[in-house]
Amino acid sequence: MLPVIALVGRPNVGKSTLFNHLTRSRDALVANRPGITRDRIYGIGRVGGGGYMVVDTGGLSGEGEGIDAHMAAQTWRAVEEADAVFFLVDGREGLTAADEEVAARLRGTGKPVWLLVNKTDGLDGELACAEFHRLGLGRPHAVSAAHGRGVKAVLQRALAELPPGEPEPPEEDDAVRVAIVGRPNVGKSTLVNRLLGEERVLAYDEPGTTRDSIRIPFVRDGRRYLLIDTAGVRRRARIRDFVEKFSVVKAFQAMEAAHVVVLMVDAREGVVEQDAALAGLAVESGRAVVVAVNKWDRLPEAQRRAVGRELELRLGFLLEFAPVRRISALHGSGLEELMAAVDRAHRAATADLATPELTRILQEAVARHQPPLVRGRRIKLRYAHQGGRNPPVIVVHGNRTELLPEHYRRYLANAFREALDLFGTPVRVELRSGENPFAGRRNELTPRQIRKRRRLMRHVKRS
Numbered sequence: 001m002l003p004v005i006a007l008v009g010r011p012n013v014g015k016s017t018l019f020n021h022l023t024r025s026r027d028a029l030v031a032n033r034p035g036i037t038r039d040r041i042y043g044i045g046r047v048g049g050g051g052y053m054v055v056d057t058g059g060l061s062g063e064g065e066g067i068d069a070h071m072a073a074q075t076w077r078a079v080e081e082a083d084a085v086f087f088l089v090d091g092r093e094g095l096t097a098a099d100e101e102v103a104a105r106l107r108g109t110g111k112p113v114w115l116l117v118n119k120t121d122g123l124d125g126e127l128a129c130a131e132f133h134r135l136g137l138g139r140p141h142a143v144s145a146a147h148g149r150g151v152k153a154v155l156q157r158a159l160a161e162l163p164p165g166e167p168e169p170p171e172e173d174d175a176v177r178v179a180i181v182g183r184p185n186v187g188k189s190t191l192v193n194r195l196l197g198e199e200r201v202l203a204y205d206e207p208g209t210t211r212d213s214i215r216i217p218f219v220r221d222g223r224r225y226l227l228i229d230t231a232g233v234r235r236r237a238r239i240r241d242f243v244e245k246f247s248v249v250k251a252f253q254a255m256e257a258a259h260v261v262v263l264m265v266d267a268r269e270g271v272v273e274q275d276a277a278l279a280g281l282a283v284e285s286g287r288a289v290v291v292a293v294n295k296w297d298r299l300p301e302a303q304r305r306a307v308g309r310e311l312e313l314r315l316g317f318l319l320e321f322a323p324v325r326r327i328s329a330l331h332g333s334g335l336e337e338l339m340a341a342v343d344r345a346h347r348a349a350t351a352d353l354a355t356p357e358l359t360r361i362l363q364e365a366v367a368r369h370q371p372p373l374v375r376g377r378r379i380k381l382r383y384a385h386q387g388g389r390n391p392p393v394i395v396v397h398g399n400r401t402e403l404l405p406e407h408y409r410r411y412l413a414n415a416f417r418e419a420l421d422l423f424g425t426p427v428r429v430e431l432r433s434g435e436n437p438f439a440g441r442r443n444e445l446t447p448r449q450i451r452k453r454r455r456l457m458r459h460v461k462r463s
Helices: 015-023 066-081 097-107 125-135 151-160 188-196 242-257 273-285 301-314 335-349 355-368 406-420 447-462
Strands: 004-009 041-047 050-056 084-090 113-118 176-182 214-220 223-229 260-266 288-294 324-326 380-388 393-399 428-433
Touching (some): 015 041, 015 151, 041 151, 050 151, 084 097, 097 113, 113 125, 176 242, 176 335, 188 214, 188 260, 260 335, 273 301, 288 301, 355 380, 406 428
Parallel strands (some): 004 084, 084 113
Antiparallel strands (some): 214 223, 380 393
């Protein structure tokens, strides 16, 4: 295991900026506004020949109610898991009562605490740190998270006092990446917590609670997964806050990086236009999709039938291949069926398809329904082979395939999907025509053909 370093402090002291610097990434959202980070975000960093894990946490505002209390609980859970703590304070604002409260609680944890006075670029480091000696956490260290000044020295000293950790294999190599997407407040974080069996991400009855895309590795029934909890995506016309715009971008990036997308729908609100828009994005990304209809428990039978009709009406294009699972993320019902569908969709999306079998399916599909005539000539489709995975890409070779109508391409995709049982994943069919070996070449006439041509021309002139 790698040594774990937790970043704690008041809101807007630069924890996420330091996290991005330590991990050399842009995984944590950064803005000049307090309270951007709410969940625990884990990342891997390296210095010298060793590595470490760093945890970004939400700001400790001192509030004991509402979402701030949930954020504080997440932060202190990260401190319990950590081997060392980087306590960040604002060198420009100076020492505050909230800093003293956090310091007092950190002293009681028994963890090694390193006091980092951030935002000291342009200031005298000794003067900026002077008043923070009162916190009783040892010598303050002047740093600049935005520019990296002083960070490496503190990091090396902290790691030198911790036992060296063994390098871990990359978490995403053999794990099934599952992105959970949907509108705000449909239960994405609740589903993640229920699957993990702990309060890993912040779940609160308020739209827009999740802002970052949280990547969480876990093992279920001996199989490795990487869950990606994303921010809720609203209609573009309603997104005015720049932080929400970045959150939506991260949600779309998570969808592109996933093997399987779980599209969550709120059964109590029904299927709305934004659900259909997200479904369209999932289809365009080419990812395997499982539709999870959440909050299905205690739903009246009439409303259940209405939701079923709305699914067929608004998501019919997606339900051609995507399965639907009715679940309750809060109570855990239907999650076994949901994960079974995720596993099956992942197997289909990453399956190896044999060329002889694909060619046989193509020939049977053409025998059942011939391609239409184009300009009085028949399009010939000869053989097929696999051209890619996730999604499965099937390359069909023939002549004049560029003239094949789009509806026939969809017919071939459905034929391959049904014959190969490609459950939960779209199938893309690429058409390629063979090159004409005589294209651009001009036949040279023999002397006999030249004489015959002259006789014909004389005949035409006389007539």
